[in-house]
Amino acid sequence: MPEQTDPPSYHPVSSGEIELETYEKGSRFAIHFKHLTSAIAGDDYNVGVALEELPAGKQSNQFHFHMLEEEHIFVLEGSCTLRLGDKRIPMHAGDYVMFPAGRTVGHCLINETDAVCRYLVIGEQNPNEVSVYPDSNKVQVRWLDERYDRRMQLDYWDGEVTD
Template sequence: MEPTNEADLEWTETHHGETEFRRKRLAAAAGGDRLGCSLYELPAGAKSWPFHYHTGNEEALYVLAGAGTLRLGDGSHPLRAGDYVALPAGETGGHRVINDGDDPLRYLAVSTMGDPDVTVYPDSGKVGVFAGSPPGGDGERTVHGYFREDDAVSYWEGEE
């Protein structure tokens, strides 16, 4: 495998309410299979993906530049360049990055790419289900979707 330089990759942009960021999918560009890595840049005042955790994948963040706040399940914590945060699978790994500073916040997000995976969004009461390709993966998903936890039914409901 040859090295991939982030300067050679285009940014993708996400804008949805308070969620706003640019992203370069480094691992995908380098042919990564079981380990994901993306470069993120949040402008001042922006937030990353909604607060969530993965039930099957571990993540980590490494802050390259800027400062902000990391919302975890136990509260908010300051983030600054040089900080590394491990985010285990499960509820204790719940997180959201917030740029409450004046400069762009740039960080690497690393993830195991286990398939299948379920993401949980405690603030909105939703779950995301992914099979065939994990969150952040390039492959075709055989099952995927987001569902409200309150819409859960029993195993036998609807069966004859």
């Protein structure tokens, strides 16, 4: 019988010691973030926590929903607008929202103020995740590291020799 070992233990880390990274795309999308879990565990985790800063006038990421991952957001400082399906919901410091896996309602944050909005993102890291992007009609399959245009849907038997 193989010897059982305890999972690794990780020591606390100060968020002030973690370098702030930036993701930007064009003039519309930008976030500054510290991936707290990665700073401790690298890629060896199931649930991750990131501290994000959404600059004034920017959107956090593409409008999307998750098929296999649950996501949570807790606003620490400032304000932003949650785009949730066809609704726009103001969020302020102390507000919390969660996005259950498999719900086909898109979400993203937009900072329509003139100040930074800081929040925590807590979510799973499922290697088999499938994300859907309704605005651009894409599907992303993480395991394959590929994205597809949903307009190109095929019948189940397309391409198969059936006779």
